[in-house]
Every structure is written in C-alpha cells, then in structure tokens.
Amino acid sequence: MAFEFIPRSLEQRRQQHLLRNPVMVDSSVGAIITVQNRHYLNFSSNDYLGQRQSQQVMQAWVEGIAEYGVGSGSSPLVTGHTKSHQQLEDYLADQLNRDRALLFSSGFAANQAITQALLHKDADVISDKLMHASFIDGAMHSDARFRRFRHNDLDHLDGLLGAKQHDTLVATEGVFSMDGDDGELAKISQRCVEHDAWLMVDDAHGIGVRGKTGLGSIQDSGLSQHQVPIVMGTFGKAIGTAGAFIAGSDDLISYLINFAKHYIYSTAMPPALAHATLVSFQQIADAQQQQKLMSHIARFQRLCNQAKIPVMASNSAIQPVIIGDPQRCTQVSEKLKQLGIWVSPIRYPTVSKHTDRLRITLSASHHDADIDALVDGLALALTPTSQSQ
Structure with a gap:
C-alpha cells in the first residue's frame, strides 16, 4: 500500500503518548478559555500582555x-x-x-x-x-x-x-x-x-x-x-x-x-x-502591562518556592515545570484541567527526550487570585497520591 508509513508513524506516536491533536476553543475572554462548554484559567497562551483583546x-x-x-x-x-x-x-x-x-x-x-x-x-x-x-x-x-x-x-x-x-x-x-x-x-x-x-x-x-x-x-x-x-x-x-x-x-x-x-x-x-x-x-509604550506581568512572575516564583514546586528559574512569562516523562506530563495536565486550570503538556520532539514539561505562561491578563489558584493546583496535581486517584 502506498504511503503506509503514515498510519504506522501515527500508531508509534500514540503508543509513546506523543500523539498531538488540536484543541478547539469555544471562546476566550481575558484569561479564561472555554473548551467543550467548560471554563478554564488559561496558562498556555503566549498573549503575555493581554493585547489580543485590547479595545x-x-x-x-x-x-x-x-x-x-x-x-x-x-x-x-x-x-x-x-x-x-x-x-x-x-x-x-x-x-x-x-x-x-x-x-x-x-x-x-x-x-x-x-x-x-x-x-x-x-x-x-x-x-x-x-x-x-x-x-x-x-x-x-x-x-x-x-x-x-x-x-x-x-x-x-x-x-x-x-x-x-x-x-x-x-x-x-x-x-x-x-x-x-x-x-x-x-x-x-x-x-x-x-x-x-x-x-x-x-x-x-x-x-x-x-x-x-x-x-x-x-x-x-x-x-x-x-x-x-x-x-x-x-x-x-x-x-x-x-x-x-x-x-x-x-x-x-x-x-x-x-x-x-x-x-x-x-x-x-x-x-x-x-x-x-x-x-x-x-x-x-504608554501602558503598564510589563510591570503587571513582572509582578505576576515574581508572585508565581515566590509561591512555588514556598510550596516546593520545582519550577525552573526564569524571569520571563514562560515558567516551565519539568516532568520528564510524556505520559505523566499528560496526566498532570489532565489533573489540572479537572481543577479548572489549562496548562498544556509539552513533550518530545518539541523538547528533548526526558525534558517533557508543563509550559506555564503568565499574562498581564491574570489576577493575583489566578496565580494563587495555579500554584495550589500544581501542588495537588504533582503529588503522587493525586496521580493514583
């Protein structure tokens, strides 16, 4: 059969827990996205300053x-x-x-x-x-x-x-x-x-x-x-x-x-x-979104340190948490979704093998309470007991 490598390659990705599919977002307002009629705090957008919905x-x-x-x-x-x-x-x-x-x-x-x-x-x-x-x-x-x-x-x-x-x-x-x-x-x-x-x-x-x-x-x-x-x-x-x-x-x-x-x-x-x-x-150039974003970054880093969440040292909006295994990375992401928090798993080959991660992105659109909820959610999702429940 011609091009038989296509189904074979897809099945291999599926077995390795690396298969990708797009997510259809129903709506997006501020830091909230709606997917399949459920609302989530969005921590996977690159809209770092909230400009996408600026009036x-x-x-x-x-x-x-x-x-x-x-x-x-x-x-x-x-x-x-x-x-x-x-x-x-x-x-x-x-x-x-x-x-x-x-x-x-x-x-x-x-x-x-x-x-x-x-x-x-x-x-x-x-x-x-x-x-x-x-x-x-x-x-x-x-x-x-x-x-x-x-x-x-x-x-x-x-x-x-x-x-x-x-x-x-x-x-x-x-x-x-x-x-x-x-x-x-x-x-x-x-x-x-x-x-x-x-x-x-x-x-x-x-x-x-x-x-x-x-x-x-x-x-x-x-x-x-x-x-x-x-x-x-x-x-x-x-x-x-x-x-x-x-x-x-x-x-x-x-x-x-x-x-x-x-x-x-x-x-x-x-x-x-x-x-x-x-x-x-x-x-x-005339607004204060950069300062607001930096405040969220500092708050997130401080709370993660207090909760002993192993976030990488970064002073940017990109705050990675290394998981190291694609299957567990997906499981943690799904647990966060159950808590109303959207953080996409980033797996090989987007990143190197054994560096599969949650790529958390912060935005000026977030509020302090959103950052607090994210850290609380991470603490729950990353514990071994939450993975077995």
Whole structure:
C-alpha cells in the first residue's frame, strides 16, 4: 500500500503518548478559555500582555478593514504593500535603531527566509542548541555547513568560531521559548564581532515584554546594528496580533526583498493587521502591562518556592515545570484541567527526550487570585497520591 508509513508513524506516536491533536476553543475572554462548554484559567497562551483583546487594538483592526478591506490582495512586490505596512516597518526600524525592517506573515516564514536567502554553500551557520525549530529546519535544509553550540555555552561557541573559514551566521534567541531563560546576547555579540561573524537574534518571546517601548531584548540591551546585524521578532505573542519582521541594514533588507522567496512569493499580511500591530506597539509604550506581568512572575516564583514546586528559574512569562516523562506530563495536565486550570503538556520532539514539561505562561491578563489558584493546583496535581486517584 502506498504511503503506509503514515498510519504506522501515527500508531508509534500514540503508543509513546506523543500523539498531538488540536484543541478547539469555544471562546476566550481575558484569561479564561472555554473548551467543550467548560471554563478554564488559561496558562498556555503566549498573549503575555493581554493585547489580543485590547479595545484599542481591536478598534484599530476595524479601522484598517474599513480603509483597506480584510486582505492585502497581493504580494508586497505587486500591490500588497500599503502605507500601513510602511508605517509599521518605519516604527520598528526607528525603535530598534536599525536602517530598515521588513514584514513577514509569520515568524516561521521570517526564519526560513533568513536561512534560505543567506546560507549559501560556502557559508557556516552556528546556532544555540535550543534555537526554535523554524530556524533549525531552515538551517538543516540550507547549503551551508550547520553546527550547534551547547545552550548558552560561550566556550563551546568560541571553539566553533575558531574554525571559521567562510561567511558565518551565529543564531540565538532573546528569550528561549521552552525554558524561558535569556540568551547571552552581549557576550555572544562580542564573540561574533571578534570573529567577523554576523549575529542573528530570534526575539519572538522578548518582543513586547522587554525594552522601554516593548521592542524586546535588543532594545533592552542596547546592542547596535553592528553588534546584532539581524533581528527577528513576531507579533503573535505579546503584541497580540500576527506576523513577524526582520530588521537590519539597508543592504540586508534590500537583499531579502530581492532574494527571500518567503517574502517575494507570499501574499502580504493584511494591511488592517499591520495598522492594528502598530497601535498595539504604541499602546504598550504608554501602558503598564510589563510591570503587571513582572509582578505576576515574581508572585508565581515566590509561591512555588514556598510550596516546593520545582519550577525552573526564569524571569520571563514562560515558567516551565519539568516532568520528564510524556505520559505523566499528560496526566498532570489532565489533573489540572479537572481543577479548572489549562496548562498544556509539552513533550518530545518539541523538547528533548526526558525534558517533557508543563509550559506555564503568565499574562498581564491574570489576577493575583489566578496565580494563587495555579500554584495550589500544581501542588495537588504533582503529588503522587493525586496521580493514583
């Protein structure tokens, strides 16, 4: 039978307790989601600042639709690039102190564009071991020589850079998506400058929650375009909309416009979306959501320490609890759902084997009582007795 590997692969995943299926959410209001007519406190959303349901952002989207319609109707190089797209690109470039920025439909597309357009057969690419799958996939399928350094291990990176012979791109993240820790950006950028290598930072989980006006880890650290030639960020997390951008030099952006297939041959993001995204950034710059989120993070860490819950050290919205076994990870997640708390289990191959985890994400939309309920629920769900009942 043709393609018989399909049912075989699915059954293997099922036997390993690793089979994935999407969850249909009936509704979502603030920090509450409704699934199959049951309400849950949602601790699995990347909407870190609650911007997804901001009245100002939603109104901006409606205004954009009134002016442009619901879609862009074309690729950016035909007739899909509007004034709203340009205004967003200009804002990003200005706030990041970069020459230019370029919009993409998703972070996955942006990372794939970088690897497809820049990683030629005589190039080297060196990434942190925990770099996002969208970049790893692109690097593996590029013509460049691909190597990885141990997570935030500067000595290992030094050794790999010492063997540099060609154009070299080093890639890391501002805030890592699964562990919630920070990349060693200042130290890595120094190594890259010393070895005449380019540094690319995927700041998908830093945009919005870091930086004076929400422009992420690069704005927060003050690293220049020379120190970090390529910045990638997304809008579908703390900004609350969708899409992504790449920021860098005029030459880099012009090159991507002419050679990045994910930009050239893709319909531009809806102009209404670009308009709403710009309003979201402007609102973040004037509001206090970052401080509220940091207060929730500190409260959660403190209560977990008091309850002896083994949460990883993280000062970001991402608060992982390592379980280590996919079946038990799913069981703990299900127990939390019985208590009205939604925390998705993250299992291999999304994370390394034996690091299966609850990936808890906090939001400015939560209240102190929500954080307290989460910690109480974790204490119950993680006890051996609760697993056998």
